[in-house]
Amino acid sequence: MLKMAFFVAILMTTVQAKADNLDTLVLKNEVVLIGEIKGVSKSVITFETDYSDSDFKIKWLEIQEVRSSRVFMIRLSTGQLVHATISGIGTGDNSINLQTLEMGTKNIRLEEVVDMEPFESSIWSRISASIDFGYTYTRSN
Numbered sequence: 001m002l003k004m005a006f007f008v009a010i011l012m013t014t015v016q017a018k019a020d021n022l023d024t025l026v027l028k029n030e031v032v033l034i035g036e037i038k039g040v041s042k043s044v045i046t047f048e049t050d051y052s053d054s055d056f057k058i059k060w061l062e063i064q065e066v067r068s069s070r071v072f073m074i075r076l077s078t079g080q081l082v083h084a085t086i087s088g089i090g091t092g093d094n095s096i097n098l099q100t101l102e103m104g105t106k107n108i109r110l111e112e113v114v115d116m117e118p119f120e121s122s123i124w125s126r127i128s129a130s131i132d133f134g135y136t137y138t139r140s141n
Contacts, residue, residue: 023047025058026065037068040116060110065089066096073119074098077112083119 025033025047033056035049045063047056066086074082084098087105095109 023070024065024067025063026067027058027062028064029062030064037066037070037072037118039118040113042115043110043113060096061094063089071101071119072116074108074116075114076108077114082106 022034023037025037025045027033033047033049035047038046038048038055040046040060043060045058045060047058049056066089068086071083071085074084076082082098082100082102084100084106086096087099088097089095094111095107096113098106098108100106
């Protein structure tokens with residue numbers, strides 16, 4: 001019985017952790033996509049879903065609404081780097097409303113966004129490593 005309770009607790013924790021990372025996009029043609037925002041570059045958002053083999057690439061102008069509780073690292077055309085959550089998309093003026101950690105609430109035009117990627121706060125998401133092996137054989141006369 002104890003093993004079963006432990007298994008259920010682990011399962012609930014993983015399901016809840018996965019549900020916390022879900023982002024929602026509502027397109028202008030009323031299509032709703034649920035998945036994960038991978039990033040934005042040149043006004044094109046890359047969006048991953050569980051039910052597709054490849055990532056969707058969607059233009060910002062095709063999006064009506066964005067819902068995400070995650071923090072993103074956003075580089076602006078001025079060279080400024082901000083950490084913010086997306087609190088909405090401005091209607092008519094091609095802008096997004098951001099709740100930034102540095103400046104509070106700010107409305108930024110889409111043309112000002114150079115790139116955007118999710119900001120992971122855990123130390124393990126920031127670590128990368130690589131191993132390289134080489135071998136040289138030389139023969140002399």
